[in-house]
Amino acid sequence: MKKYTVFLVDDHKLFREGLKLLLETLNYIEAVWEAENGKQFLASLNLHKPDIVFMDIEMPEMDGIATTEKAIELFPDLNIIALSIYGNENYYTRMIKAGAKGFVLKNSSLQDVENAMANVLNGDNYVSQEILNRLINSIDKKKNLNSDFLTEREKEVLFHICRGLSNQDIANVLYLSKRTVDKHRENLLFKTDSKNTAGLVMYAVKNGIVDI
Amino acid sequence: MKKYTVFLVDDHKLFREGLKLLLETLNYIEAVWEAENGKQFLASLNLHKPDIVFMDIEMPEMDGIATTEKAIELFPDLNIIALSIYGNENYYTRMIKAGAKGFVLKNSSLQDVENAMANVLNGDNYVSQEILNRLINSIDKKKNLNSDFLTEREKEVLFHICRGLSNQDIANVLYLSKRTVDKHRENLLFKTDSKNTAGLVMYAVKNGIVDI
DNA sequence: AACCCCTTACGTCTTTAAACGTAGGCAAAC
DNA sequence: GTTTGCCTACGTTTAAAGACGTAAGGGGTT
Numbered sequence: 001m002k003k004y005t006v007f008l009v010d011d012h013k014l015f016r017e018g019l020k021l022l023l024e025t026l027n028y029i030e031a032v033w034e035a036e037n038g039k040q041f042l043a044s045l046n047l048h049k050p051d052i053v054f055m056d057i058e059m060p061e062m063d064g065i066a067t068t069e070k071a072i073e074l075f076p077d078l079n080i081i082a083l084s085i086y087g088n089e090n091y092y093t094r095m096i097k098a099g100a101k102g103f104v105l106k107n108s109s110l111q112d113v114e115n116a117m118a119n120v121l122n123g124d125n126y127v128s129q130e131i132l133n134r135l136i137n138s139i140d141k142k143k144n145l146n147s148d149f150l151t152e153r154e155k156e157v158l159f160h161i162c163r164g165l166s167n168q169d170i171a172n173v174l175y176l177s178k179r180t181v182d183k184h185r186e187n188l189l190f191k192t193d194s195k196n197t198a199g200l201v202m203y204a205v206k207n208g209i210v211d212i
Numbered sequence: 213m214k215k216y217t218v219f220l221v222d223d224h225k226l227f228r229e230g231l232k233l234l235l236e237t238l239n240y241i242e243a244v245w246e247a248e249n250g251k252q253f254l255a256s257l258n259l260h261k262p263d264i265v266f267m268d269i270e271m272p273e274m275d276g277i278a279t280t281e282k283a284i285e286l287f288p289d290l291n292i293i294a295l296s297i298y299g300n301e302n303y304y305t306r307m308i309k310a311g312a313k314g315f316v317l318k319n320s321s322l323q324d325v326e327n328a329m330a331n332v333l334n335g336d337n338y339v340s341q342e343i344l345n346r347l348i349n350s351i352d353k354k355k356n357l358n359s360d361f362l363t364e365r366e367k368e369v370l371f372h373i374c375r376g377l378s379n380q381d382i383a384n385v386l387y388l389s390k391r392t393v394d395k396h397r398e399n400l401l402f403k404t405d406s407k408n409t410a411g412l413v414m415y416a417v418k419n420g421i422v423d424i
Numbered sequence: 425a426a427c428c429c430c431t432t433a434c435g436t437c438t439t440t441a442a443a444c445g446t447a448g449g450c451a452a453a454c
Numbered sequence: 455g456t457t458t459g460c461c462t463a464c465g466t467t468t469a470a471a472g473a474c475g476t477a478a479g480g481g482g483t484t
Contacts, residue, residue: 151431153431154430161410162410162414164406164407164408166471167471176432176433177433182471183433183434185472186474189471189473196378196409198376198409198410200410201409202424205417206424212417363460363461378439378441380440388461388462391463391464392464394441394442395462395464397441398441398443401442408442408470426483426484428483430479430480430482431478431480431481432480433477436474438471438472438473439473440469441468441470443466443467444466445465448462449461450460450461451459452457452460454457
């Protein structure tokens, strides 16, 4: 039986180690390597060339999107599967554009992860069922959508607002200054003609920027 | 042709007078009387016994729900039609329970109002199409609902939060102290396990407390 | 080269929200 | 007839949001 090597890129040590243990229970996994951010991963790519990479999106130093772009530039046939807690549109579309061949949510089952690996090794793309549903829903919503005038960054900030994050929190996850997030929020209020957070969230829900 | 008398109970003078003019264009309307709150209306019920009453819900002194209850207690066959800006569930279910025979939104057409009058005079109930849709939607949502543990008052406050009102605003429309609304909000945060307004709004959307 | 748009960022001030605690009145349930 | 749950309400303190204004730097367009 052919065995495969896997590279986990994730800043959450606990998650990384848990997934490593899970993967090691599979008899066709030969080795599991780890990195805690994009830079570390890219640096060790020359030494360790994995069959599959699981890539987190939100990471310090260098996030999953930039890392994927760079890695695919260096090794175009690298099999990268995005691993994210959130299935929001910004994330999966950007990861796919960057060259990822799969997208799996962190609340998926090991079975999902296995499916993703099998498909990707077979040269196919893979997105988990949940993401697939969201994609289909978002296509329906796009039909009569009126939020094109929000920039990508604004939608991203809005998404995190809906998650209940404060501006400081958002600044932390996006690696920005809090004052920048303040400004994005201010612009969002103006653009969506809202008075406060409640209005922003309602707008996001109505326009499919967050899933209900 | 039989002619009918109408009583408008609404604290918004401008709206009352506009509707009065509209109704007077109908040749089967004999007279339109007015009151600016529930107490005034009840006091004059002995003098003026209208065929139809249009009752606002949010009013100072005595709101539409309490007024309807009292009026129906005094004159069980009174035809009361609720007139509200909002079609939220708290409102229409409570008005119907109180004895109202119709529910029309303030953004309806005169045709809607005429339909409501015709149906109610005919002994039927009437809710405008929009409310009917919401009722049907809310039945679907009720299937897997988990927000029974929010009290009616809490749901009402949450509804207004979603409308973008501040606590002071909500206190004004519900005729409460701001500090009371503060407390309801605090309890909502605790009960729904939310950190902030965004979480509350998302909860409300998920559980059908507001319509999208 | 000049332009527009987006992203990033800072300063200051006012208003709201959030996080504690406490407590009386009231109606329904037991 | 006491308990229980809900609605009402106040005081204080800290954190966050909201409302202005300003501006540098990057990327793409014309």
